Amino acid sequence: MIYPIIMNLIPGLPKEAYDTGHYVGVVAHATANNGDSADGERNYESTTWQNAFVHFFVDDQKIEQVADTAYLCYGAGHTANHMGYAQVELCQTTDAAKFLKAYAMYTWLLAKLLYNRKLLVVDGVTLMSHAQVSAKWKESNHTDPIDYLASHGKTWANLVADVTGQYNAMQEEDSVLNVAVLLFTKDDYWAGADVAAKNGNCAIFVRLADHSVPVDAAKAKQLIVVGGPTTKHPNEVLLTGNDKYGTAAAVAKYLG
Numbered sequence: 001m002i003y004p005i006i007m008n009l010i011p012g013l014p015k016e017a018y019d020t021g022h023y024v025g026v027v028a029h030a031t032a033n034n035g036d037s038a039d040g041e042r043n044y045e046s047t048t049w050q051n052a053f054v055h056f057f058v059d060d061q062k063i064e065q066v067a068d069t070a071y072l073c074y075g076a077g078h079t080a081n082h083m084g085y086a087q088v089e090l091c092q093t094t095d096a097a098k099f100l101k102a103y104a105m106y107t108w109l110l111a112k113l114l115y116n117r118k119l120l121v122v123d124g125v126t127l128m129s130h131a132q133v134s135a136k137w138k139e140s141n142h143t144d145p146i147d148y149l150a151s152h153g154k155t156w157a158n159l160v161a162d163v164t165g166q167y168n169a170m171q172e173e174d175s176v177l178n179v180a181v182l183l184f185t186k187d188d189y190w191a192g193a194d195v196a197a198k199n200g201n202c203a204i205f206v207r208l209a210d211h212s213v214p215v216d217a218a219k220a221k222q223l224i225v226v227g228g229p230t231t232k233h234p235n236e237v238l239l240t241g242n243d244k245y246g247t248a249a250a251v252a253k254y255l256g
């Protein structure tokens with residue numbers, strides 16, 4: 001699942017650098033304002049940012065980015081803001097279905113922000129609630145989003161698990177090859193190397209001794225099969241003939 005991030009930056013926000021030059025984690029907030037919307041919060045923030053502002057608002061309709069994550073925001077106290085936390089506010093609703101839609105985008109966004117910088121999901125370190133920030137640095141007394149999550153039957157531990165699941169899915173997705181070449185035997189190597197070269201020198205695999213397909217080849221988005229029978233891969237390009245001459249002809253035709 002991928003959600004669009006609607007960029008609607010508030011003009012005139014300060015451009016202050018994080019202490020280390022980039023954000024080191026994320027802070028999860030809730031707005032404490034039942035029935036609000038991302039647009040409504042943005043409008044409010046556009047006139048009150050001198051007091052406080054965050055980078056994102058999420059409601060049940062969208063993810064709205066209002067501040068550049070390249071610069072710090074004023075969302076969680078001086079230490080966290082300056083150490084460098086990208087900060088996300090969850091708009092609040094009493095409607096269970098709307099909550100679940102917003103919560104799915106919220107946890108996805110928290111994971112995405114962490115994954116973009118490969119920060120991992122470390123509870124209380126890279127992924128912090130505003131409550132954790134308050135308890136750690138004692139610069140504010142806010143305890144969001146804990147009570148709001150609880151009002152919809154979620155705990156902070158649930159959120160951490162959900163963000164971790166999203167993060168792992170992003171990692172998994174990134175490890176999937178776009179294209180792989182699968183050889184029937186190593187004797188097909190030279191033909192396979194030409195096919196791989198045509199596809200940006202993509203990975204080449206050889207079928208296992210029982211002719212089964214290596215796991216990473218099977219997961220590739222497109223699998224070009226050189227020699228042997230179909231793998232039944234959903235996006236297979238089958239370059240094979242009745243014998244090695246037939247396969248060579250199929251490869252030659254593919255290479256054009």
Ligand SMILES: [Zn+2]
Nearest residue numbers: 029130142144
């Ligand atoms: Zn907060």
